[in-house]
Amino acid sequence: MRNSIYLLVLLLIPVNLYGLEVSVTVKGLESQLRxxxxxxxxxxxxxxxxxxxxxxxxxxxxxxxxxxxxxxKPFGFFKPSIISKLEQQEQRFQATYSIDSGPAVKIVEVDFRVSGEGSEDPRVSKDFPLKVGDVLDQSLYDGAKQSLLSNTIEQGYLDAKYLQHRILVDTASDTASIDLHLDTGMRLRFGEVRFNQDVMDAEFLARYVPFNTGDPFSQEALLNLQGQLTDSEYFKRVEVISRRDQVEGDRVPVDINLKPNKKNRYRIGLGYSTDTGPRLTLDWKNRRIGRRGHRMRTEFQISEPISSISTEYVIPLERPTEDYLRLGASYEHFNSDTNQGDRALLNLTHSVSLDRGWRRSLGLEYTREEYQVGNQEGKSRLLVPSVDWLRIKSDGKQRIKRGKRLNFHIEGASDAVLSSTSYFQLYASGKDIRALGDGAWRLLSRLELGATWAEDLTELPPSKRFFAGGDNTVRGFGYQDLGPEDEADDVIGGRYLAVGSLEIDRHISGKWSGALFVDAGNAYDQDYDSETAYGVGLGVRWQSPVGPVRFDVASGRVDDEQHWRLHIVVGPEL
Known part of the structure; x- marks a missing residue:
């Protein structure tokens, strides 16, 4: 009896113990439709x-x-011919659908109207992207409709809406008519901006506001304001609220609620590159000194070739996100294979943002340096005015597909003005990253050029000479291992620099890619010997959580001598 009940239960359970093997095939359509x-x-x-x-x-x-x-239907095909077939072979099933999409529905009429205050505004589009004769594509229609509404709202017409939006399809004639009526309503404008906080001067915070009272209301402008206040590091939380409930006439007041950040930030960092070896960094930043946005940062760094302590005091100017005055002081002890010594520096920098992404920095520094380069020992004091232009442009992707970095620098000193020698120096560098084809391949190019006009190289301290070799110049050689040599074959640096590099990399999988590269160049001087050095090799790239990591194995050659070197670098590509 028990066995009979058990068998009956098994027969009643509608479950296939082995499962069905089903394949589905769609024929006759292009990939997007399929x-x-x-x-x-x-x-x-x-x-x-x-x-x-x-x-x-x-x-x-x-x-x-x-x-x-x-x-x-969303693609404009309303009368397809379909042949369906389901075939079975034991537990295997094949479902096949052969489809002829049929005639496409064409647009024969577009009635797009704009009413309200925005009907006279040239910044509000009066033209619908889909035209008579186009195939009716629902996704294009929805996208165009939403884009027009979003753009209208962004122009300050916050109450914009469609009074009518419909598509009439005549399947008998395979035609469609579009009927759209956009009402913009009244254009709203920015009213009073109110900062709710008690740690910063209200007049200083007002410099961050990228619009004036009476300007057309823009949600994008509010998002930019929120981002700039967050990036300032003065505040832990930034909340921007447009007070539609307090509109007076066409003016919308804005409340900005700010929660202060901790004044002090402390960091300890460990790093490594083959140029510097292991590196320890201690960092202290005072985010907020007084109520006018001043801030200060002090950093202590220890590594084998260079150890330093530096501090800087930053004063934001009229455009606090773009312009600033910086006062700095630092002390360095350097001990590389080519030069040793100590350097003390005081500097003042005025930095402003220019058009097209350029930043210009005017600087004045005073340095005292004691050094040994090869068998040369010396002391120098220099008062150095300088001007620097920098432009970095990138697509912002973790693995950059299009990016460029350009830097031009001019500086000099005169022995008639608080300096032990006279010189004039020009420096230019550039790096370009561009994707090839679908982006799996990238081409990276780099160029550095420098020239110094000085009567005697030996009067220049090492910090004002050019060297080559290392992770970011000619790979295959150690840090500053390349340059003009004296009679004892010690590298002493030069008055000129010319270094170039070409690299091609290929995405492999996930966050990994591989690279092939060739570097060439050296530092040069007319009074000393130096030959052009070459480095070729291959590498692996990893997009780590802390930034790109490069692993390169390079063979360097100069004066018929070959060198092998492993390079490991952590840091941004631009």
Whole structure:
């Protein structure tokens, strides 16, 4: 009796113990249409379910034709011909749908109207992107409709809406008519901006506001303001609220609620590169001194070739996100294979943002340096005015597909003005990154040029001479291992620099890519010997959580001598 009940239960359970093996094939359509049909098909979505029964499978097959018709309508195809077939071989099922999409529905009329205050505003588009004669594409229609509404709202018409939006399709003639009526309503403008906080001067914070009272209301402008206040590091939380409930006439007041950040930030960092070896960094930043946005930072760094302590005091100017005055002081002890010594520096920098992404910095520094380079020992004091232009442009992606960095620098000193020698120096560098084809391949190029006019190289301290070799110049050589040499074959640096590099890399998988590169160049001087050095090699790139990491193995050659070196670098590509 018990065995009979057990057998009866098994017969009543509608479960296929072995599951069904189902394949779905769609024929006759181009890839975009086919992909959309597969998304709509329930049989495609459920084919891998272990609970799928033959009865359920046949039900899904029967409803597939209706789903296919719905999947094609957004692309303008309303009368497709469909041949459906479901074949079975034991537990295997093959569902095949042969489809002729039929004639495409064409647009024969577009009635697009704009009413309200924005009907006279040239910044509000009066033209609908879909035209008479176009194939009716629902996704293009929806995108164009939403884009027009969003752009109108961004111009300050916050109450803009469609009074009518419909598509009339005549399947008999395969034609469609579009009827759209956009009402912009009244254009709203910025009213009073109110900062709710008690740690910063209100007049200083007002410098961050990128608009004036009476300007057309813009949500994008508010987002930019929020981003700039967040990036300032003065505040832990920035909340920007447009007070639509307090509109007076056409003016919308804005409340900005600010929660102060901690004044002091402390950091300890460990780093490594083959130029510097292990590196320890201690960093202290006072984010907020007084109520006018002043800030200060002190950093202590220890590594084998250079150790330093530096501090800087920053005073924001009229455009606090773009312009500033910086006072700095530092002390360095350097001990590389080519030069040793100590350097003390005081500097003043005025930095402003220019058009097209350029930044110009005017500087004045006073340095005292004691040094040994090869068998040369010396002391120098220099009062150095300088001007620097820098432009960095990137697509912002973690693995940059299009980016460029340009830097031009001019400086000099005169022995008639608080300096032990006279010189004039020009320096220029550039780096370009561009993707090839679909972006899997990239070409990276780099160029550095420098020239110094000085009567005697030996009167220049090492910090004002050019050297080459290392992770970011000619790979295959150690840090500052290249340059003009004296009679004892010690590298002493030069008055000129010319270094170039070409690299091609290929995305491999995930966050990994591989690279091949060639570097060439050296530092030069007319009074000393130096030959052009070459470095070739291959490398691996990893997009780590803390930035790109480069692993390079390079073979360097100069004066018929070959060198091998591993380079490891952590840091931004630009």
């Amino acid at each position: 992909d959309n049909v597969l998304v709509y098909l329930s049989i495609e979505q459920e084919k891998s379910r272990s609970s799928l029964t033959q009865a359920r499978l046949r039900l899904l097959h029967d409803k597939a034709e209706g789903e296919i018709r719905e999947a094609l």
